[in-house]
């Protein structure tokens with residue numbers, strides 16, 4: 001590859017520790033460069049944040065203030081506008097090529113600790129281990145499958161809305177997750193990974209505000225239910241029929257663990273009491289601790305919404321039924337059918353309540369009478385980690401002169417399965433950014 005001098009008046013190339021070529025462009029050059037930031041034109045022209053931009057996800061582009069010497073000091077500051085530009089920049093069609101000179105100082109393996117052994121921790125760890133070759137990933141968790149919250153969930157892809165997250169982002173996360181799982185479902189891995197395609201009905205006692213929810217184009221064959229279908233559910237006046245995917249747990253979590261190990265990743269059982277324990281052992285900490293983030297990172301905005309379900313043996317059921325309010329659902333799976341549910345705000349207990357189980361069973365049999373015949377019922381309780389929006393961002397913790405680089409990916413509530421691959425990819429991108437910054441710092445300190 002050769003330097004493309006046509007981009008801006010002067011393109012400074014800095015080669016960073018064995019990672020990727022880093023293109024350094026001053027702000028003035030950026031404004032002259034033939035870069036187009038799509039919907040963020042205004043931002044990119046009038047407010048030039050400092051930060052790093054990934055063009056097509058291949059070449060990290062560090063946009064510096066005009067005095068280049070200022071910039072290195074600011075590299076840990078992530079300006080919110082920069083993130084917006086960053087997101088847009090990935091969509092622009094710009095070809096920047098850089099010299100293929102060898103790196104000055106290859107960085108040693110980057111050690112990454114992922115806190116949390118549930119769906120978020122494992123899927124993020126797998127995504128990092130697939131995307132960042134020069135890293136070692138260790139998942140640290142008090143619990144692994146079958147003892148995680150993810151093992152309690154039905155694992156069905158029907159998105160919940162996160163009030164504080166832009167809807168286009170939620171659609172992208174869902175689409176990425178759906179496409180990823182659909183390709184597994186369409187491969188020889190499907191049975192090992194426990195991915196099935198499930199069709200069924202979501203029914204409403206009063207019609208919802210949005211007859212066609214934001215995810216209706218992503219699931220398969222979405223349509224409104226006919227009157228004759230609705231007649232099967234006497235108290236319901238409106239319904240949606242569609243097919244979606246379901247991740248059976250434990251198989252899906254075990255499949256992720258296998259994939260992680262195949263990529264060289266490791267697991268460590270144990271509770272992280274204080275995140276600073278990891279300082280010096282790891283270069284980057286990825287936080288997928290869900291509710292654990294309350295104590296570990298002082299996030300008082302996250303709280304539990306307790307849910308109780310029954311796992312029953314009813315292999316004749318092949319269609320799901322969900323009350324649109326989310327109060328009651330019947331989700332057939334490979335080895336059991338999940339019957340739910342409950343939503344108790346701020347309840348931390350993991351103890352099932354038998355009177356609640358009876359009530360769940362009563363509601364489910366009212367919708368699917370053949371459930372009267374089930375045997376083998378297991379009660380399970382899980383705590384949904386709720387906050388207004390998924391927290392997906394970088395943070396640099398400071399203590400004395402020490403800096404601990406953290407990437408957060410938690411707070412998916414009861415909607416984690418629907419978006420997990422999309423948010424894992426986003427977290428991986430943030431880890432890549434951090435790796436580049438660390439490499440840059442290392443290179444600078446060697447000069």
Ligand SMILES: O=C([O-])CC(=O)C(=O)O
Pocket residue numbers: 154158307322326329340341384413414415
């Ligand atoms: O609402 C549903 O269909 C199931 C679920 O995700 C939950 O109980 O959190």
